[in-house]
Amino acid sequence: MTLVVQGRHDGRLAVVTGAGSGLGRATAQRLAAEGARVACLDIAEGAAKETAEGIGDAATAHACDVSDPASVAAAVDAASADLGGLDLAVTCAGIGKLAHSHEQPFEEWSRIVGVNLTGTFLVAQAALRHMLAGGRGRIVTVASNAGLMGQPFSAAYCASKGGVVNLTRALADEYIKRNITVNCVAPGGMETPLQGAFANSIPEGASWKDLRKSMTPMGNSTPDEVAAVIAFVASDEARYMTGSIVSIDGGLTL
Template structure:
């Protein structure tokens, strides 16, 4: 895959899947906007990525922030060819016990963030003549998981929105796909393990979710995202590519 001089935005690029994705794009020649709500993390990743990358601070749930991000990228790079909507987070809770404010916050980042970033980047993606959007969904959108009602609902929305956008913008030369990761060894799960009273039991449970008996690596999901963003996947649009170590087959 060759992304030489391709203009790319990766949201949630300060850690985990987003970080691995942004670094891989940069390695393959892309000009990468490292977008994250954590400015320090974004700057650290941009430094790792080298001269082809720069940091952008953005809250994807905030319309003004997203418009400013898109404008900054266009000013710096002259346009946008690829948008990776990766920013998101998880939370515990069933419909019965999750607080309404927590539900709203998660939805505003995980789902509304995809809407806002796509909305304000689409004019430039259309101008590029070969625009690509890759959204980060989750295997849970297809199979569900206990005690994660808001997260599962948000990722179900991401998968559905991916298909809708693919149809809406196919005639404008924009392809829209999503990757659906399984449980990935990331700072989010590191925190859960470290804060547990029985860290080994929690780690065993996380590793045991997949038939492969391990969590995925951020770099493995990055490879899938880059394929969907590449010319090699030119016949794919509206696809949700599951990369979960077989978890959804159980």
């Protein structure tokens, strides 16, 4: 368990997507522990509620499919109404699956890009409207080492996460004079259900051992370790950071 910085996010009003599991849940818990009020968004509404209930009065839960513009607008607007504003957004929702690229069904490609890349844009877009109205904002996107390097059987995932990296830079540049920072955290391996989804979709002719050959001697991180980095990047201590891509991957992308 990493050390919480008491009061660092006092008064902050945050939405966290993918808050029903893994990194999103750890991030919602961490921001709340540091003083933020947090709206937990997830396509799995029950899981988002579980996270919010675990946090207590400082949290609310909202169903949201980040790939659907109407669902995102409704959830972010409702979250902002509940919280009394919005000045922080962390986009953790993400999916992935391995496949031979020459065989990957179009629907699978579209869903991965739709959730990971388009979903990040839609949530940032909806949050930006509230941040511009409030005069300040912090957006933290979540990419992956797979957004910074190639990996076999992961074309959709790598492309979507590479897109998140440069989306982050584009938004950072666009809103740099509006008191809104946009940064990206790029984890390596984390023990979460998503990692299980990759491990359970090994294409014929590949092995999980081969796919993990790029893992470092440091192995996996915990979601808490990555949430600690997100909490810093989202804080006023990181005022001078924008457009930064912060790797936390045990040296995987050295």
